[in-house]
Amino acid sequence: MEFEPLNDFESEFEQELRQALERRPAPPSLKGKILARRRGARLGRRTVLWQRLAASLVLAAVLGGAAEWQQHVREERRKGEEARQQVMIALRITGHALEKMNQQLAAHDRAQE
Amino acid sequence: MAHDWQPDFEQLVDEHQSMVFSLAWRMTGDRGLAEEIAQDVFLELDRHLGRMESAAHTCNWLRRVAMNRSTDALRRRRVRGLDLWVEMDERHGMRVEPNASPLGTRLEHLLTTLPEAQRATLVLRYQEDMLPEEIAALLETPVATVKSQLQRGLKLLRAKATCQLKEFIRNREQASGI
Numbered sequence: 298m299e300f301e302p303l304n305d306f307e308s309e310f311e312q313e314l315r316q317a318l319e320r321r322p323a324p325p326s327l328k329g330k331i332l333a334r335r336r337g338a339r340l341g342r343r344t345v346l347w348q349r350l351a352a353s354l355v356l357a358a359v360l361g362g363a364a365e366w367q368q369h370v371r372e373e374r375r376k377g378e379e380a381r382q383q384v385m386i387a388l389r390i391t392g393h394a395l396e397k398m399n400q401q402l403a404a405h406d407r408a409q410e
Numbered sequence: 411m412a413h414d415w416q417p418d419f420e421q422l423v424d425e426h427q428s429m430v431f432s433l434a435w436r437m438t439g440d441r442g443l444a445e446e447i448a449q450d451v452f453l454e455l456d457r458h459l460g461r462m463e464s465a466a467h468t469c470n471w472l473r474r475v476a477m478n479r480s481t482d483a484l485r486r487r488r489v490r491g492l493d494l495w496v497e498m499d500e501r502h503g504m505r506v507e508p509n510a511s512p513l514g515t516r517l518e519h520l521l522t523t524l525p526e527a528q529r530a531t532l533v534l535r536y537q538e539d540m541l542p543e544e545i546a547a548l549l550e551t552p553v554a555t556v557k558s559q560l561q562r563g564l565k566l567l568r569a570k571a572t573c574q575l576k577e578f579i580r581n582r583e584q585a586s587g588i
Contacts, residue, residue, distance in 0.1 A: 310568055310571075313514060313517065314517055314567070315536045317515070318517075318518065318533065318537040319537070320428045321428065323430075323448065327427055327431065327448060327449070328420075330449055331448075331453070332420070332423075338456070
């Protein structure tokens with residue numbers, strides 16, 4: 298479908314329509330309202346940004362604290378395991394010493410008989 | 411920004427506010443609503459300013475957003491053409507431009523009684539002087555559809571205008587006792 302005026306009258310009508318649809322001037326207050334809303338929107342975005350930053354810092358501090366706590370727990374476990382090992386060694390030594398003493402006592406008893 | 415064009419927001423407002431306002435007004439028929447839409451369009455421009463590549467790109471972007479927001483507003487309000495015309499006359503102060511012809515003023519009123527799709531194509535063609543191909547790209551519609559809407563819209567508008575003119579003449583004749 299070709300877009301062309303159907304006839305002269307159509308063309309005159311289109312001209313009339315074109316004139317009728319000339320851009321209307323914007324209300325004088327429009328620009329001021331746009332700029333005011335823009336300022337408000339930017340302030341809002343900045344506030345949200347600061348809030349997000351603060352929340353990130355708090356989260357980082359919490360996570361950092363949690364990591365430190367985990368490290369502390371690991372360290373305590375390590376120390377506990379170390380102490381346990383030392384006790385086991387001590388018990389083994391004591392066990393050997395007791396056994397040796399028993400053997401010596403048994404030998405002495407046999408000698409006396 | 412990935413391109414050299416450095417847009418100034420206030421300058422863009424000065425340059426395009428009448429275009430955006432007129433598009434919104436002609437689509438909705440409501441001056442107050444058109445003002446709100448125009449504000450929303452420019453706030454959206456502010457959020458996307460970094461993506462504007464050139465003056466022409468910005469102009470086209472503004473047209474598209476203004477048309478989309480106007481369409482959304484109409485859908486929300488479910489405005490009916492005849493009621494809208496009455497509203498315009500009685501409440502929203504459809505101002506008669508000093509140099510406007512009576513037919514021109516009526517055409518502007520009658521435009522808002524057309525189906526939305528026809529109204530959109532007529533406004534973009536005769537207010538913005540866009541070619542059918544450009545209108546099709548902006549509205550994301552086939553060119554053939556745009557041309558069809560333009561033809562139908564013109565025909566319907568002319569029929570309504572003729573009908574109104576006849577009624578006007580008849581009323582005048584009756585009033586003067588002819």
